[in-house]
Amino acid sequence: MKPIVTLLYLSLFLHILTLFVAGQSPPYTPVDNITLACGNSGQPSSNDNREWSGDIDSKFTPIGNASESINAPPSSTASQVPYTKARLSRSKFTYTIPLSPGQKFIRLHFNPDTYSPDFQRSNSLFSVTAASFTLLKDFNASVTADASGGSLLVREFCVNIETGQRLEITFTPSKDAYAFINGIEIISMPTGLYYTSSANFIETIARSYPIENNTALEMVYRINVGGAPISPYADTGMYRTWEAADYIYLDDTSKEFSVLPQNNTIELNFVAVPEYSAPEEVCKTGRSMGMNKTINKSYNLTWVFPLDPKFYYLVRLHFCEFESDITKYGDRSFQIYMANQTAEELADVIGWSGANGNPVYRDYVVGMFMSPVGSQKKVNLFLELAALQRDSYTTYNDAILNGLEIFKLSDSNGNLAGPNPDSPPLAQQIPKSSTTSKSHASLLPIIVGVLSAVLLLLSVL
Ligand SMILES: *[C@@H]1O[C@H](CO)[C@@H](O)[C@H](O)[C@H]1NC(C)=O
Numbered sequence: 001m002k003p004i005v006t007l008l009y010l011s012l013f014l015h016i017l018t019l020f021v022a023g024q025s026p027p028y029t030p031v032d033n034i035t036l037a038c039g040n041s042g043q044p045s046s047n048d049n050r051e052w053s054g055d056i057d058s059k060f061t062p063i064g065n066a067s068e069s070i071n072a073p074p075s076s077t078a079s080q081v082p083y084t085k086a087r088l089s090r091s092k093f094t095y096t097i098p099l100s101p102g103q104k105f106i107r108l109h110f111n112p113d114t115y116s117p118d119f120q121r122s123n124s125l126f127s128v129t130a131a132s133f134t135l136l137k138d139f140n141a142s143v144t145a146d147a148s149g150g151s152l153l154v155r156e157f158c159v160n161i162e163t164g165q166r167l168e169i170t171f172t173p174s175k176d177a178y179a180f181i182n183g184i185e186i187i188s189m190p191t192g193l194y195y196t197s198s199a200n201f202i203e204t205i206a207r208s209y210p211i212e213n214n215t216a217l218e219m220v221y222r223i224n225v226g227g228a229p230i231s232p233y234a235d236t237g238m239y240r241t242w243e244a245a246d247y248i249y250l251d252d253t254s255k256e257f258s259v260l261p262q263n264n265t266i267e268l269n270f271v272a273v274p275e276y277s278a279p280e281e282v283c284k285t286g287r288s289m290g291m292n293k294t295i296n297k298s299y300n301l302t303w304v305f306p307l308d309p310k311f312y313y314l315v316r317l318h319f320c321e322f323e324s325d326i327t328k329y330g331d332r333s334f335q336i337y338m339a340n341q342t343a344e345e346l347a348d349v350i351g352w353s354g355a356n357g358n359p360v361y362r363d364y365v366v367g368m369f370m371s372p373v374g375s376q377k378k379v380n381l382f383l384e385l386a387a388l389q390r391d392s393y394t395t396y397n398d399a400i401l402n403g404l405e406i407f408k409l410s411d412s413n414g415n416l417a418g419p420n421p422d423s424p425p426l427a428q429q430i431p432k433s434s435t436t437s438k439s440h441a442s443l444l445p446i447i448v449g450v451l452s453a454v455l456l457l458l459s460v461l
Pocket residue numbers: 029030033034035049050051052
C-alpha cells in the first residue's frame with residue numbers, strides 16, 4: 001500500500017506543480033522548439049501538455065529508402081504521443097533539420113516494441129549520428145529498456161550548431177537488424193549553460209578541461225536531490241526532466257542517517273546563477289547529514305553513480321542554503337570528494353552564492369578511465385560530501401546538496417556511445433509486464449483527478 005500512496009502524493013504534487021507552472025511563463029524561451037512525432041502525420045493529440053508534429057508529408061520527412069511508419073501494438077505500454085507510432089527501416093535514413101545557430105538539446109524517444117512480424121522487439125540494433133557526432137552505436141533498444149526496468153527510453157544530447165549549418169540526424173541499422181525512432185525533440189538552450197563561457201566556471205579534478213563547441217554532451221543523470229520528480233513542462237523552459245531518485249544511489253550509511261531539509265516558503269534570489277539554471281523546486285529541497293554531530297563526522301554523505309568507462313564527465317552540483325540558521329560564510333562548510341579525489345577542500349555554499357536563498361552551481365570534470373571490476377561494464381563514480389572534522393572552521397558539521405547533473409563528454413573521435421547493458425535476470429523482467437503497467441497508467445490519472453477535485457472543493461469551502 002505504501003508505495004502506491006507515495007506514488008499518489010508524487011503524482012498529485014506533479015499535477016499541482018503543472019497547474020501552477022502553467023499560469024506563468026518560464027524563465028527561458030527557446031528559439032528552436034521542435035517536437036517531431038516520427039511516423040505520424042498532422043498534429044497527433046498528446047496528453048503531455050505539448051504539441052507534437054508528425055514527420056509524414058512535412059518539411060522534416062526523412063530521406064532514405066523504405067522507411068516505414070507503423071503503429072505501436074495496442075498492447076503497448078505506451079499510450080502517449082510520440083510513443084504510439086514509429087518510423088522503422090532496414091536501411092539508413094536521415095532527418096535534415098534547419099536550425100538557428102547555437103547550442104541545442106537533441107532528445108531521442110524510443111518505444112522498443114514488436115511493431116509487426118518483420119519488426120520484432122529484440123531485433124532492432126542501430127547507430128545514430130548527429131552532425132559529426134556518434135550519439136549511439138549498435139544500440140540495442142530492447143535490452144537497454146529491460147536493463148533500466150522501464151519500457152520507454154529517452155536519450156538527451158547537447159550539440160552546437162554553427163551559422164548556416166543544418167542538423168542531420170542519421171539512423172543506420174546494423175547488419176540484419178532494423179533502426180527505429182518514435183520522437184525527436186530539438187530545443188535551444190542558453191549559450192554557455194553547459195558549454196564553457198566566461199560566466200561558467202569549470203573546475204577539473206585533474207587538469208583544466210574546457211567544454212567547447214566541438215564537444216557533444218549526453219545527459220546521464222539529472223536529479224532533484226531530496227525532492228519530487230519534475231516533469232518537462234515544469235522545467236525552466238528547456239523541457240528537461242528531473243528525476244527524484246537520488247535515494248537509490250546512496251550508500252547504506254547515507255540511506256540510514258541523511259535527512260531531507262526543505263523550505264517551501266523561501267523567496268529565491270538568482271544573483272549567482274541565471275534563473276533558468278534549475279527549477280525553483282530543485283533549490284528548495286536537498287539532502288544533508290542528520291542531527292547528530294558525532295554521527296555527522298563519522299560518515300561521508302555518499303552517492304555512487306555507475307558510468308561508462310573511458311570518458312570524461314561534467315558533474316554539476318546545484319546548491320542553495322535555505323535553512324534559517326545558515327546565513328553566513330562558515331555556518332556550514334564541508335568537503336567534496338569525487339572519484340576519491342578532493343574536489344573542494346572547503347566548500348561553502350554561502351561563500352559561493354553570497355546569501356541564504358541564493359541558488360548556485362559548481363562544475364567539475366572527472367575522467368573515468370579506470371577498468372571495470374570483473375565482468376561489469378560500468379565503473380562507479382563516488383560523490384562524497386564530508387562534514388569538517390575541526391569545529392573551529394564551521395558552526396555546523398554538516399553538508400548539503402540540492403541537485404545534480406552528470407553529462408558524458410564526447411571523446412576525441414566525436415563519440416558518445418558506450419556498450420549495451422547485459423540483459424537483466426529473468427526474475428526482474430516478469431513484474432513489468434505490459435498489463436500491470438497499463439492498469440497503473442490508466443488508474444493514476446483518475447485517482448489524481450479525484451484527489452484534485454477534492455482539494456479544489458476543500459479550498460473553495
Ligand atoms: C514549444 O513547442 C511545443 C510544441 O509545439 C509547444 O507546446 C510549446 O508551447 C512551445 N514552447 C515555447 C516556449 O514556444
